[in-house]
Amino acid sequence: MAFTYDYERPALTVDCVIFGLDLDSESLNVMLIERDLEPFGGMWAIPGGFVHKGESLPQAAMRELEEETGITDVFLEQLYTFGDPKRDPRGWVVSVGYFALVSPDKHPAHAATDAREARWFPVNKLPRLAFDHPEILNVALERLRGKLTYAPIGFELLPQKFTIKQLQRLYEIVLGTQLDNRNFRKKIFAMDVLRELNEIQKGVPHRAARLYKFDEKKYRQLVNEGLNFEL
Amino acid sequence: MAFTYDYERPALTVDCVIFGLDLDSESLNVMLIERDLEPFGGMWAIPGGFVHKGESLPQAAMRELEEETGITDVFLEQLYTFGDPKRDPRGWVVSVGYFALVSPDKHPAHAATDAREARWFPVNKLPRLAFDHPEILNVALERLRGKLTYAPIGFELLPQKFTIKQLQRLYEIVLGTQLDNRNFRKKIFAMDVLRELNEIQKGVPHRAARLYKFDEKKYRQLVNEGLNFEL
DNA sequence: CCAAAAGTGTTCTCCATACACCCATGC
DNA sequence: GCATGGGTGTATGGAGAACACTTTTGG
Numbered sequence: 264m265a266f267t268y269d270y271e272r273p274a275l276t277v278d279c280v281i282f283g284l285d286l287d288s289e290s291l292n293v294m295l296i297e298r299d300l301e302p303f304g305g306m307w308a309i310p311g312g313f314v315h316k317g318e319s320l321p322q323a324a325m326r327e328l329e330e331e332t333g334i335t336d337v338f339l340e341q342l343y344t345f346g347d348p349k350r351d352p353r354g355w356v357v358s359v360g361y362f363a364l365v366s367p368d369k370h371p372a373h374a375a376t377d378a379r380e381a382r383w384f385p386v387n388k389l390p391r392l393a394f395d396h397p398e399i400l401n402v403a404l405e406r407l408r409g410k411l412t413y414a415p416i417g418f419e420l421l422p423q424k425f426t427i428k429q430l431q432r433l434y435e436i437v438l439g440t441q442l443d444n445r446n447f448r449k450k451i452f453a454m455d456v457l458r459e460l461n462e463i464q465k466g467v468p469h470r471a472a473r474l475y476k477f478d479e480k481k482y483r484q485l486v487n488e489g490l491n492f493e494l
Numbered sequence: 495m496a497f498t499y500d501y502e503r504p505a506l507t508v509d510c511v512i513f514g515l516d517l518d519s520e521s522l523n524v525m526l527i528e529r530d531l532e533p534f535g536g537m538w539a540i541p542g543g544f545v546h547k548g549e550s551l552p553q554a555a556m557r558e559l560e561e562e563t564g565i566t567d568v569f570l571e572q573l574y575t576f577g578d579p580k581r582d583p584r585g586w587v588v589s590v591g592y593f594a595l596v597s598p599d600k601h602p603a604h605a606a607t608d609a610r611e612a613r614w615f616p617v618n619k620l621p622r623l624a625f626d627h628p629e630i631l632n633v634a635l636e637r638l639r640g641k642l643t644y645a646p647i648g649f650e651l652l653p654q655k656f657t658i659k660q661l662q663r664l665y666e667i668v669l670g671t672q673l674d675n676r677n678f679r680k681k682i683f684a685m686d687v688l689r690e691l692n693e694i695q696k697g698v699p700h701r702a703a704r705l706y707k708f709d710e711k712k713y714r715q716l717v718n719e720g721l722n723f724e725l
Numbered sequence: 726c727c728a729a730a731a732g733t734g735t736t737c738t739c740c741a742t743a744c745a746c747c748c749a750t751g752c
Numbered sequence: 753g754c755a756t757g758g759g760t761g762t763a764t765g766g767a768g769a770a771c772a773c774t775t776t777t778g779g
Contacts, residue, residue: 270544272503275577275588313501316586320577344575344590346506346551355547357506359575428758445760446742453740469756470749659731676733677768684767700729701776 278311280403283372297380303393364419426472509542511634514603528611534624595650657703
């Protein structure tokens with residue numbers, strides 16, 4: 264029993280890279296908070312904080328998310344653990360990185376947050392970041408881009424009801440590519456994971472597009488039957 | 495400064511899932527060690543141990559690997575971090591999981607280890623494992639299988655010089671599929687990442703196959719030019 | 726010369742790509 | 753009726769699946 268205490272222990276934190284999509288400005292955004300304490304006072308940082316005893320890691324990540332940004336109920340996935348002994352000037356602090364995807368339904372990517380000092384930044388117009396947060400953010404971005412093509416996580420960044428074009432824009436924005444309209448539609452419809460709604464877009468100055476929902480039940484079922492999502 | 499000490503800290507460990515391939519018995523193996531201490535005394539476990547202060551996580555993983563199994567200089571990649579507060583009956587122990595791939599050149603997957611109590615087990619004939627190690631092992635296996643198809647990590651499990659057939663067997667063994675001989679060759683040659691050697695297999699009672707090496711330099715170069723490895 | 730595995734040629738099908746076209750709606 | 757984006761049809765090439773075939777070597 265005793266030997267678990269024979270070594271000095273690190274402090275343990277979670278940091279959450281929170282992604283949001285702004286379809287108006289066509290940008291992928293990240294939520295950052297302004298640090299008031301030293302070190303790195305006045306700089307921007309990824310939301311995060313210490314893991315409490317008795318908490319699981321995802322619990323800690325969700326708690327910090329809510330405390331610092333007011334965001335709840337989002338897609339959350341463990342990213343990577345950063346443990347370089349010099350990553351925090353205050354001492355030995357190991358951080359488990361998470362990444363979160365928030366839908367504009369739950370939190371508009373251009374609006375202010377409830378929490379003071381929290382703001383969205385476009386991923387290509389980031390301020391200088393505290394600690395090793397640039398690295399964490401890079402890892403998160405790579406993961407998001409990588410995973411987008413083979414897992415249905417993009418829907419987490421869209422409103423529940425979306426048009427095919429919006430879905431396509433999402434892929435184009437995040438991956439930085441241009442996709443052929445026709446072929447994108449064929450591909451996504453071929454997978455048969457969308458439910459067509461009897462509703463159309465509103466407030467556009469041209470033909471309104473049909474709205475769709477991601478059908479998660481059907482998706483799971485198809486996966487069991489051997490489907491592998493790919494876009 | 496003081497506030498980094500306001501919370502109780504977890505013990506931090508690394509655990510390494512070590513994969514090896516035995517081409518004779520055609521099995522994917524995992525190296526396990528027999529625990530002598532309680533809890534879980536007498537059960538088998540994934541090699542691992544406490545992270546020391548001043549060490550980075552990969553350093554700790556490599557050190558534990560060498561101390562417990564004698565294995566050095568292998569492919570090592572961070573897997574996932576396991577932090578359930580109940581995962582260790584001794585208290586709060588968070589573990590960063592790693593997975594390692596070892597070549598038969600460096601450590602034959604059927605031989606005994608230098609370290610006492612360390613042994614290879616075929617992944618489909620595992621003993622009961624201590625702690626949450628079954629879960630860690632599953633995550634590692636999924637990662638290995640997933641990554642094998644889109645990253646050139648399979649070569650880490652083969653000797654430096656190998657035949658195309660051996661490479662194919664590797665994929666068949668790990669993925670549990672059967673691959674068409676002709677098509678496999680076409681695919682791997684089409685990617686142009688192997689260097690043909692002026693050497694052939696020895697000691698086989700039939701036509702000897704040509705030996706190849708993975709050409710890492712060429713691979714990196716091709717990746718820069720837009721190649722994406724896939725098998 | 727024969728068994729056993731190495732290594733090759735070739736057809737067929739399907740799907741990603743490219744691009745032209747028609748449709749619906751607001752102004 | 754025309755501009756704007758939504759939505760569809762279809763020819764083409766290339767890659768993967770399937771499978772028959774030839775070559776080389778040890779005994």
